[in-house]
Amino acid sequence: MPRPRRTQVSIEDTPVYHCCSRVSRRAFLFGDDKFTGKNYDHRRGWVEAQLLKLGELFAIDILAYAVMSNHLHVVLQVDIYQVNSWTDIEVVKRWHRLFKGNDITQKFVNHELIESHEIIRLKNSVAQYRSRFCDISWFMRALNEPIARMANKEDKCTGRFWEGRFKSQALLDEAAILACMAYVDLNPIRAKMAKTPELSDFTSIQKRIKAAMQGEQPKALAPFVGNERQNMPQGLMFSVKSYLQLVDETGRVIRGDKRGAISQESQDILGRLNISIKNWCKITSEFGKVFKGPVGTLQEVTSYCYHLEKRRRHYSQSCQYLLAD
DSSP, X not given: OOOOGGGTOOTTTOSEEEEEEEBSTTSOOSSBOTTTOOBOHHHHHHHHHHHHHHHHHSSEEEEEXXXXXXXXXXXXXXXXXXXXXXXXXXXXXXXXTTSOOOHHHHHHXXXXXXXXXXXXXXXXXXXXXXXXXXXXXXXXXXXXXXXXXXXXXXXXXXXXXXXXXXXXXXXXXXXXXXXXXXXXXXHHXXXXXXXXXXXXXXXXXXXXXXXXXXXXOOTTSOOBOOSOOTTOOSSBSSOHHHHHHHHHHHHHHHOTTSOOOOOHHHHHHHHHHTOOHHHHHHHHHHHHHHOSSOBSOHHHHHHHHHHTTOSSOTTGGGGGGGXXX
């Protein structure tokens, strides 16, 4: 029986999670359907647009994403400090960009008189909205539900569009986060939907490459901020250039029709993360098969299971892949 989401998320251990949603009906409802001959690529655009919109509204940063033909990958990072810095009026305005709210919150944003007996209800609503803006389940709900309604309307049908609940994995350290991001960014390469990362449509890697060509970073995605230093800004502790180079070289290695190798610069990054080249290539090719649960070292997985009161350390054997041989 599936466990409640609250028993799978431990912000105390990590704010970063890899989420995956798959469509039902056994159809390619985002790309080319080889059985019907129809093309649904425009729906991949729906997903990307909604995803980036939510990244602006929620206190949840998008680290990586890939919209495939029949499923979606996204790596998310919860930012508790950001949501707590918002004023009450900002929280409600953000919520109303997604949902209607209630009569009292509507009065609040329109600067209408709030009766004394309505104040408690207003405060409860604001507190509820604030907590939802840093909740991965609400993020995925706000992503998946509108897409399902739009697709069902286009298909003139009813029923489930997504295959049950989305899956989530806790990424417990820097190595797990980087490996998962590379795995997500290389999804179109492995699926032979694109030959190079820059040609991978509806992915975060394509968006990062286009921005890098202009000497910028995409505002909709969590930024790379370089190595750790004093007055460290919030972001991923790698340089953009190093990450893009590592992903490109890894993509060349895992493609069977193209020769490639990991450069010394990229090897230095993997050495810093204590991952061997052999293990890196395996987990970026088979991340979903290798890791069925939380991703991290044995010590980190043990701590994660303890905080969530799990009696057993499931999938602890896979921790070996995050260590150099």
